[in-house]
Amino acid sequence: MKDKIKIALAQISSKREDKEANFKKIEKLTLKAKEQGADLVIFPEMSLTGYVVHDQFYELAETVPGPTVKNAEALAKKTGMHIIFGMPELSDKTRATVFNTAVFVGPQGLIGKYRKMYLPTHSVFEEKRYFRPGYQTAAFQTEIGNVGLCICYDIFFPEVLRLIRLKGAQLIVCISASPAVRRSYFETLTCARAIENTAYVAYVNLAGVQDGLQFWGGSRLVSPNGDILAKAKYDEEDFLTCEVDFSDLRTAETFIPTLRDLRPELFDKLKEYAELL
Amino acid sequence: MKLTPSVFDGDFSETQQRICRFIKEYVENAGAKGIVLGLSGGIDSATIAALSSLAIGGKNVLALMLPEVENFSQKDIDDAKTVADLFQLETNICDMTEVMECFYDQIPVFDRKDRLCKGNVKARTRMIYLYYYANKFNKIVCGSSDKSETMMGYSTKWGDAAADITPILDLYKTQVRKLALYLRIPEELALKPSTPALWPAQMAETELGIKYETLDLILYGLERFMTPEEIASQLKIEKSTVETVKCRWLSNEHKRRMPIAPKLGFRTVGIDFRLPRHTY
Numbered sequence: 001m002k003d004k005i006k007i008a009l010a011q012i013s014s015k016r017e018d019k020e021a022n023f024k025k026i027e028k029l030t031l032k033a034k035e036q037g038a039d040l041v042i043f044p045e046m047s048l049t050g051y052v053v054h055d056q057f058y059e060l061a062e063t064v065p066g067p068t069v070k071n072a073e074a075l076a077k078k079t080g081m082h083i084i085f086g087m088p089e090l091s092d093k094t095r096a097t098v099f100n101t102a103v104f105v106g107p108q109g110l111i112g113k114y115r116k117m118y119l120p121t122h123s124v125f126e127e128k129r130y131f132r133p134g135y136q137t138a139a140f141q142t143e144i145g146n147v148g149l150c151i152c153y154d155i156f157f158p159e160v161l162r163l164i165r166l167k168g169a170q171l172i173v174c175i176s177a178s179p180a181v182r183r184s185y186f187e188t189l190t191c192a193r194a195i196e197n198t199a200y201v202a203y204v205n206l207a208g209v210q211d212g213l214q215f216w217g218g219s220r221l222v223s224p225n226g227d228i229l230a231k232a233k234y235d236e237e238d239f240l241t242c243e244v245d246f247s248d249l250r251t252a253e254t255f256i257p258t259l260r261d262l263r264p265e266l267f268d269k270l271k272e273y274a275e276l277l
Numbered sequence: 278m279k280l281t282p283s284v285f286d287g288d289f290s291e292t293q294q295r296i297c298r299f300i301k302e303y304v305e306n307a308g309a310k311g312i313v314l315g316l317s318g319g320i321d322s323a324t325i326a327a328l329s330s331l332a333i334g335g336k337n338v339l340a341l342m343l344p345e346v347e348n349f350s351q352k353d354i355d356d357a358k359t360v361a362d363l364f365q366l367e368t369n370i371c372d373m374t375e376v377m378e379c380f381y382d383q384i385p386v387f388d389r390k391d392r393l394c395k396g397n398v399k400a401r402t403r404m405i406y407l408y409y410y411a412n413k414f415n416k417i418v419c420g421s422s423d424k425s426e427t428m429m430g431y432s433t434k435w436g437d438a439a440a441d442i443t444p445i446l447d448l449y450k451t452q453v454r455k456l457a458l459y460l461r462i463p464e465e466l467a468l469k470p471s472t473p474a475l476w477p478a479q480m481a482e483t484e485l486g487i488k489y490e491t492l493d494l495i496l497y498g499l500e501r502f503m504t505p506e507e508i509a510s511q512l513k514i515e516k517s518t519v520e521t522v523k524c525r526w527l528s529n530e531h532k533r534r535m536p537i538a539p540k541l542g543f544r545t546v547g548i549d550f551r552l553p554r555h556t557y
């Protein structure tokens with residue numbers, strides 16, 4: 001496993017319902033990331049289809065693995081890159097059960113997938129209308145390090161990222177489709193989750209406007225002590241690369257040893273009281 | 278939560294940017310050649326005119342002035358021209374008087390004394406002009422409804438409320454005035470009392486029975502699920518005033534939605550048929 005990797009935050013504006021155009025963009029930016037020496041390129045939540053597509057999710061969803069993932073695997077193999085992107089995933093056991101999924105591919109093929117656990121269904125969000133929630137957190141040991149995946153609203157729930165970290169993830173990737181009115185929450189939470197877990201958090205958000213909903217961009221890499229190491233432009237498409245130095249985790253974990261000081265018995269209480277809410 | 282006028286303070290630079298981005302994106306994706314809007318000389322239309330100009334350039338914004346004899350006001354025309362000059366808009370003046378007279382004469386049951394019905398015909402006639410120009414010149418219609426009027430149902434269905442985009446719909450009148458000042462719309466115009474101009478001497482606050490400064494705080498509280506008791510207590514007003522506003526707020530939902538249909542099919546428009554809104 002490498003001690004240092006370079007990651008690319010590909011903050012794109014997806015063309016709604018146009019998987020072909022969006023995958024071309026994924027291809028183009030993966031090549032760009034490769035040229036800039038990156039090991040991993042990250043695209044936003046639902047970057048393959050756009051986020052505001054309502055009933056069309058049923059028509060756009062694909063199995064994972066499936067046609068698009070096959071193309072992504074070929075792209076990863078050709079470039080030697082690791083790629084994370086978001087798409088609606090169709091269950092291979094049913095005809096219309098869909099998940100909001102993050103796909104992770106590498107030069108060896110499909111590394112894994114993560115199905116969003118917390119589906120916002122309030123305000124402008126209607127995810128429970130279309131998606132089944134996932135039941136598994138995701139952390140994958142790869143040649144570029146242990147990488148965990150979460151999606152957007154998951155970050156409001158510290159237990160999700162805690163679990164990812166406890167599974168070994170040192171870089172937690174959060175792909176997102178967050179509209180502008182939520183910006184301050186995500187700016188706070190990305191730092192908080194990095195600090196409380198002493199982990200890198202790479203947050204990649206959509207940009208652009210879909211049905212009047214403006215995605216605020218602002219993708220970033222946050223260090224394990226909460227410093228923002230790289231930050232993309234607000235509101236518009238942007239692309240940047242930055243370095244993750246896993247050796248910094250040692251310093252962070254000794255300075256504020258949140259993992260050493262974990263109290264597992266509190267988790268039992270958490271469960272008990274959560275059920276009584 | 279404290280209900281004070283400061284809740285309407287904000288970063289109007291960001292508000293401007295967001296609205297301008299919204300307008301530009303919509304016009305571009307629609308493949309339209311710009312915007313057409315009604316420029317009345319009032320604050321709301323001045324604000325959307327300014328924002329449209331900043332978003333896509335004044336030469337792409339056609340501002341229609343639609344006077345007619347009953348409501349004619351040289352001051353309003355002058356104010357509209359001031360805004361048009363300031364933001365370098367294309368303009369066109371159409372006198373609606375004869376068209377209105379045709380309606381009054383030709384609708385068999387027309388009652389000139391029924392000023393509400395007559396006023397609504399006026400608002401809908403303005404809409405016809407705007408959409409004609411939009412169709413003819415491949416533009417989109419930009420509406421000037423604000424959140425205060427929309428939540429109170431203080432608009433004409435398919436009249437002034439009809440548009441392709443409504444850039445200031447999510448701003449209360451108090452916020453629109455602040456945004457207008459930020460956009461350097463002259464203060465006299467930004468603070469001018471609002472009127473729908475459906476009949477002579479019609480004033481919005483008189484008709485609504487409440488000052489916008491108070492109304493907007495009530496609406497702001499209701500939007501955030503505050504109870505009438507809490508709102509009345511904080512604003513030191515009668516609870517019945519808040520309840521009257523809330524009653525209107527609830528009863529006008531029909532003006533804010535597409536026409537309702539009985540649920541008969543698998544997916545029903547306006548109920549559970551949800552498709553992305555493409556502009557191209």
